[in-house]
Amino acid sequence: MDIANLREQMVETQLIPRGIRNKRVLDAMRRVPRHIFAGGSNLRSSYDDMALPIGEGQTISQPYMVAIMTELLELKGTERVLEIGTGSGYQGAVLAELAKEVYTIERIVVLADRAAAEYRSLSYDNIHVRTGDGTLGWPEAAPFDRIIITAAAPEIPGPLLDQLGMDGILVIPVGSRFSQTLLRIRKTEKGLIEEHHTPCVFVPLIGEHGWKKDL
Ligand code: SAM
Secondary structure, X not given: OOHHHHHXXXXXXXXXXXXXXXXXXXXXXXXXXXXXXHOOOOOHHHHOOXXXXXXXXXXXXXXXXXXXXXXXXXXXXXXXXXXXXXXXXXHHHHHHHHOOEEEEEEOOHHHHHHHHHHHHHOOOOOEEEEEOOHHHOOHHHOOEEEEEEOOEEOOOOHHHHHOEEEEXXXXXXXXXXXXXXXXXXXEXXXXXXXXXXXXXXXXXXXXXXXXXXXX
């Protein structure tokens, strides 16, 4: 089976049956070479219905989780997006297909460097990668139209809410260390509107406005 078929099968069996409907999101996930970001030797397992290890104790998220988080961002193509938790770089590439500019922060240097190298080799020139504590955001590039946090937080980091523009959307898994709920926050003139979506399990967001240390 060729790689395009593996991606099509991922979309048909993992995403559409679970309710992902946004055609732009589905098409982006048909295009982005997940196996390159997953980095494993087993090409087929890169498209399996699960998170996979990427080294440094971190993971590339399950395809469905990437899809639902992306769908919740309601990207039209004009947005500047901040991602916290670059990891493998896969989610950032999906965002780059659907938004104008992506700013992504990773606290582990080797992961940030590897993702930046993949972006260069795949010619994603609208993705900016930085190493550091993403709970502090990227103040020089703020405000952002969208913010996505791909690690589990005890609460929404204040600096990220501050750096979200008016009418912006922020998506984040919030909860305990081992179980979270995916939240979508909209910033409106009348205040923040919070929706609760699917239960999920992410690796911890570690930083000044996240978990304090590796548990
Ligand atoms: N989006 C990634 C992908 O597509 O592969 C998956 C991210 S992985 C589930 C979570 C990542 O968040 C890990 O790489 C971890 O090192 C990173 N992380 C945790 N705390 C962070 C922080 N304060 N700032 C930036 N990155 C952080």
